[in-house]
Amino acid sequence: MPSTASHPDAIIETALRLPFQFDPARLEEDLARINSADWQAHFNNSIYRGDWSGVALRAAPGGHMALYSDPAADTWADTALLEQCPAFKEVLESFACPLTSVRLLRLGPGAIIEEHRDPMLGVDYGEVRIHVVIATNPNVECRLQGRPYHWAAGECWYADFSCTHSFVNRGDTERVHMVLDCKVNDWLRGLLTQLGEASLPRMPLIKPAPLTIPKQIETLDDWIMLKERVALMRAEKCCLAHERIKSENGVPARNTSAEDGFCRIGFCSREIRDHQLGCAHTMVRYQLQDIIRALGNSDIMTAEDSTSLEQLLDSAGNEIQFMDHRKGTAEKHYAILHEQLNNPAMQPSEAALLAASEQIAAIDIQHGAYVKQIGSIRDRVLAYLEAGIARESAV
Structure with missing residues (x-):
């Protein structure tokens, strides 16, 4: 099971490091159990360059895109791959909240995920996205609303991914994150509140649209x-x-x-x-x-x-x-x-x-x-x- 620790400095501007530390060696052992043929190119091919691929660990049964976190799905199940990976299963068991989609997402050397937003995610929407770092290198960078971060292997991070974010791997080895989509319940809300989630930047409330557009732009x-x-x-x-x-x-x-x-x-x-x-x-x-x-x-x-x-x-x-x-x-x-x-x-x-x-x-x-x-x-x-x-x- 993971060790837990208190993080008095957990509020790091646009992200929160959650109080879990997983064993990087055991995570790497499970990663080695994944065959190269199991990795699928990410379906959102308009926002990345290079290798961005994934493996589903939990998915909607019968879904036509296993990597897709389907908002219409009511049922989620562990995949056969997860059953082969005891350390990954322990990561999931550490979260006392409902889990929907859980994926390994790999960013190959030199690959870039361009700045984008993941709509309808965040505490206010009742579902959040959490990253657990499985494998990385010193030249991997995540930017959250323009602020750079380097997350180390075994660490666990939360951010409001409905805000702008991007990833780049400038190193020579792959970066792999376990990405968990979690339903917000009392346990998760309490954890995020304790760590100061309310102080993180959110997507600003959208202002009402003007009712009429002037035919002439005069002033x-x-x-x-x-x-x-x-x-x-x-x-x-x-x-x-x-x-x-x-x-x-x-x-x-x-x-x-x-x-x-x-x-x-x-x-x-x-x-x-x-x-x-x-x-x-x-x-x-x-x-x-x-x-x-x-x-x-x-x-x-x-x-x-x-x-x-x-x-x-x-x-x-x-x-x-x-x-x-x-x-x-x-x-x-x-x-x-x-x-x-x-x-x-x-x-x-x-x-x-x-x-x-x-x-x-x-x-x-x-x-x-x-x-x-x-x-x-x-x-x-x-x-x-x-x-x-x-x-x-x-x-």
Whole structure:
């Protein structure tokens, strides 16, 4: 079992070192039990360069992406790999709270995970992410809201990963973390409170969006207001997760009142959708479009540039709308096949299950590409607004 210790200096600006110290040698022994063929490339391939791969230790039964921490899943189970790793099992047993997804995530030499946020994580959301360092080297760095950290083997760390963070491995050996997604219960809340979690920075509360966008940008206040609004717009890949079908005891959940008979995870809150440019059910893209038109009426952006950006945004938005319908259909098809696994007379082939899973993954990749395109449009709009502010400030 791990040793525990008091950490009077545990509050380290943007992260907390939890009072657990696991034996690095035993962790390395378990890591050696993992075969090279067991590692899978991380599905979020838009934010990293090099080798970022993982192995699931706990996953949703029947899920088509074992590394995905599925918000729709109600059931989680240890994988066969975990049963082979006694030290890893002891790590999990140290947490007196419900564990959902648990993964080993490997960052190869020279690999980079770019700055990003993991939405809907944090004490306020009822689920947090904790890192246990399995293997590292002196040239591995984590940045949390711009603050650099080096975490040593055997250490255990908490941060609000809905804030911006990144990782880089400049060394010659791999970095491996065990990443645990934990439901917040009284035990975990008490531990984090005792260590000073409330003093850590959180994602700022999102300000209400302006109700109207001016057709003409006339004053410095107009320029600043629009820049603040666009700066709050997020271009983050969500994999259209609202279309995911919930799972109960490893079986797709049914809902007789739903149109297609399945229970889906459903929409994010209105507050989140109001700022997510990649969401299929948001009005914020129309606000960005109105801002582009207002810029086109100024002498900061030409009418040709305005029309071009509008068309690009409209095209990407339409594709996301169509993709939403395809994702819903693909998820239903996969769920029906998964139900048929329990019916000897209708059992689908492994090829059919794989094809259904790959169809969902392909839609997720396409969605990520369009979200990235919309993010570049947002960045260009921000640059125009900043130029307008600079000009007006100089008058």
